[in-house]
Structures are given as C-alpha cells and as structure tokens.
Amino acid sequence: MSEAIDRHVAPKVDRTKRRVLPEGVFAWMLVAPALFFIILIVAWPLVETIRLSFTDARLGGENYVGFENYNDLFTDRRFHATIVRTFYWMFLSVGLKLVLGLIGATLLNAAIPGKGLFRVLVMPPWVIPIAIGCMGWLWLYNGYFGLLSGMAQKTGLTDAPFEFLAHKTSAFYSAIVTDVWVGTPMVTLFLLAAMQGVSRDLYEAAWVDGAGRWYRFRRITLPQIMPVLVSMALLSAIWTFNSFEIIWILTQGGPRGATTTLIVDTYKVAIGNYKFGEGAARAVVIVTLLAIFSLVYLFFLNKVNKRFGGK
C-alpha cells in the first residue's frame, strides 16, 4: 500500500521548502463553502422570515405592524384547531410508521430464503418521487373507479361508491395512510440496519441459556436498537410535521380544512394568497413548535436513559 502512495506522492513534492497549513485553517477552508451556501439559502431566509412576520408584506410592499400577525393567529379559533390537528397528524402517523417499521425490520431480519429480494422490494416507495406515489394513491382513493372503493363495495362494506377524499374524517385518515406508506420503508431500512449491527454473541449467549425468540427480541434487540429507534422517531416526527406534498396532492388541505396542517395552511396563506407577512408568522410558529417539541423530546430522552442506565 505505502509503495503505491510513494509512487504517487513523493516525486512531486519538494521537501526542502514546505509549509503546511495549520489544521484549523485548512479545515475551515473545506467547510466554508458549504457553510456559506447553507447560510445564504437556509439561515438568512430564516432570519428574514422572522422579520417579515412583523410586517404586512404582500406583493406590493410592506409596513411594520408589530405583533399584529401573531395576535390574529392566537385569537383565531381555526388556527388553534390546525395546531391540534397537526400534532394529531404527527403523533398518529409517526406512531404507525415506527410500529410498522419495527415489524417490517424484524420480518426482513429473519434468516429465511428470499430475504435479499424482500429487502429490495420494500424500497420503491422511498425511491420514487413522493408526488408520483401520491398520484397513484389519488387514483386508488377514487370513489367511482378506484380499487379501494371497488373492494369495499364487493365485500359489502358500502353499497354505494365511497369517495375517500370527499369526507372530512375519511380524507384525514386516507392522507395518514398515504403518509405512512411513504415513510415506512425508510424507517424499516434504518431499523433493519440497526438490528444487523447487534452482535450475534448476545443472541447466542441468550439462546444457550434457553431464552425464547420473544424474550430475545424484548431483552436484546429492542434495547440494542433503541438509540436508532429514538433518533428515527425524532427525525420522522419533524418530517411528518412538515409533510406537504402528500396532503397537497391528495386534498389540498380540504375538504373544508379537514386535512389542513400548519405547513399547508402556511403555504396557502403565503404562496396562494401572497400574504407574505401572515404566512411568515405561521412559519415562525411552526419552527418554534418544532424546536420546543425537539427540546422536550431530548429532555425526556435524557431522563429515561439515565433512569434505565442506557447509553
């Protein structure tokens, strides 16, 4: 190996006058371009969002209005309902993704013929663009011509065509199912990866001691993959909270606001109606809620870890 490097490196360098950059300077040279880009496209717009939230900015111009946008939001009943709906959406969807992901990962982790193929087959919803998958679901949910309504009629669940996306309750849960469908493969894959990282020695020792499968799962697999599981839960929660495309393509937030989450509401106000100031206030509320949620989550995580002596 080192010979190969000698051949590559040695002849080109003059050893007599050599100046090596200090490590810190070199490192910053490497990081700076990416950092600059992120600041321009993410950090600065974030600051700008906060500033805009105190104005009545529209297409024409903007005036400082103080806390007016926030006052409007906090007294708006419909906005309260949207916040509650968004958290309900997040908890339900993330819960389902984690449960299904855990089940899926356990199944795919089983040492049976065909597991390689099954692992590949799980991934398409993750690989194809979300918007494309949602167009498929849109057709599935179609009341007159879609598969789901057709099956429901055949099995006698309903006797008339059922438009999944036209009723408030069913539209909400249909959107959840699609969101779970989009998110589950990735959770499955990461949990599977974590399960494969668990040392076989642990299982063998337990097996020799006569521990059954369920016991091994509960006492070895679960605690061992816990770090990945909890970080998946947080990431997944943030993405689900911010999930836009799925709802937009399926229902655009309707019917009558039943699937309007905070992010959809923000988009409608800011981009749909060009009320930049009011939209920015909503965006700030989203960021604040997510930050609080993350901090609370990490705080309790720390406590739980301490209590149970985890890592």
Next chain:
Amino acid sequence: MMDRYTLLQKIGLYAAIAVFLTFVLLPLFEMFMTSLRPTEHLFRSPYVFWSKDFSFDAYSKMWETVPLLGRYIWNSVYIASMVTGITMIFVIPAAYAFARLEFPFKTATLGLFLGVNMFTGAVLLIPLYRVLRTLGLLNTYWAMIVPGVAFLIPTGIWLLRTYLEKIPRELEEAAYVDGATRMYTLRRVVIPLAVPGLIVVGVSVFIGAYAQQFLFAITFNQVRELQPLPAGLYEFIGYQSVTWNEMMAAALVGVLPVMGIFLFLQKYLVAGLTAGAVKE
C-alpha cells in the same frame, strides 16, 4: 441452530412478509395495472380488476396527451444530476473536515448543518422566493437546483463523514510523512480511497434530488418547458377528464431513470446506509 424455524413459524413469517409487501407495493402495482387498462374499462363503476383487453396502448398515446413528457423526464434527470454534482462538490471537503480534522467550533458547525434538517423548504418559501428573485433565478433551472442543493448538503455530509472515518488514518499519515500537502493528500489519497462511499452518497443524494422536485418546482418555476416530471404531471391531475391510464404510464416511465440507478446500485446503497446508521 438458533435461526431454525419450525414449518409453522416459516409459514407465519412468509405470510406476514406477504401482507407487509402488499401494503408497500399495492399502489405501484395498481398504477401499473391501470396503465394497461383501456380507457373504457378504466371508467367502469363499480371497479373491475381484470380486463380481457389489457394493452400497452397508453404507453404510446401518452406522448400525445402529455406533449412535453420527454422534456419533463429530461428536466428531472438534469436537475437531479446538477443537484447531485453541486452537492458533492460542497459535501466532500466538508465531510472530510468533520471526519478527520480538529478545528474551532467544530461541534457547533456540525450542529448547524444538522439543524437544517429541522426545516423543510416549505417553511422558508417566502424569503427563499425573494432571494431567488433578487438573484434573478426565478423561472430557471437554478430556481429548483439551488434550494435542492441546500437541503441535501446536511444529509450528504452526515453520510459521507461516517464513511470517511472508516478509512485507515495510516495512509494519510504516510503521505504526510512523504511531504504531501494537505490538499494533495485529500485529492490524491483520500478521495480515490473513498470512491465506493462517494458512490453511495452520490446515489442517495440523486434519489433525494429526484424525489424532492415538486414543491420548489410548483413555487419557483412557472415555465412549463422547465418543469420536472412530478410538477409537469401534476398539472394534468386537475383537468376534467384525466386519462388515468396514460397518466400512470407516464409516471412509471418517468421514474425509470431513478429506479434503474437504484436497482443497479441497491447493494452498495443498502450496505452504505447500514454502515452509516449503525455507527452513531
């Protein structure tokens, strides 16, 4: 021995996997079946699954119904490739710095990058719209490329950093002893060794870039000729008479590039993600 299953357990496992995969694949399977159904069959209520006259007609007719389909697919591939290339240019040096070097504010900077994951583009659309307008990028490819890059840099750094940490340090030290400069070591020693990792991260970024083209496209670009596939097709969904078989055919043909890359490299991809996920 430990992994032995009784016959009953095996049946149970396969049955459970079948149910799981049905949930995952049913929509895609139905999309494919829909693309094969002739239009008369499609609008038959109640729903009938089987048709005697399945055909691939939709795959030729879709080019007339969606005249810009070829363009949309090309745009998708072009935007995703540009995003991937530019992201990698930013990610490779930064990931190396985080993997190997010590520098002031290292943890804080890494935290800042990962914090970007907290936002999706949707939260920042308003000022982003203004930034792009100021830079004169609205309604160009760049309006979709620039934000795409920004939101993929953090994931890229995270994945590549884990990979780089596994390359033995000795090789770099050997180069250093031989008098190579830092930059030379990075270019001629580290990058060649990291090629497999670069492929994994590159493919992940490409898939991400292909997947996230919808929001930025419908918000920052009004030029039809520049729309990527998801945004281009979405325009047709609102029409009175959507020819769903052709829509599905177009969608499936449109995801072929990314599916092809995925199937070709899935082994490395799974292995790479696995490595990244277990580490921390």
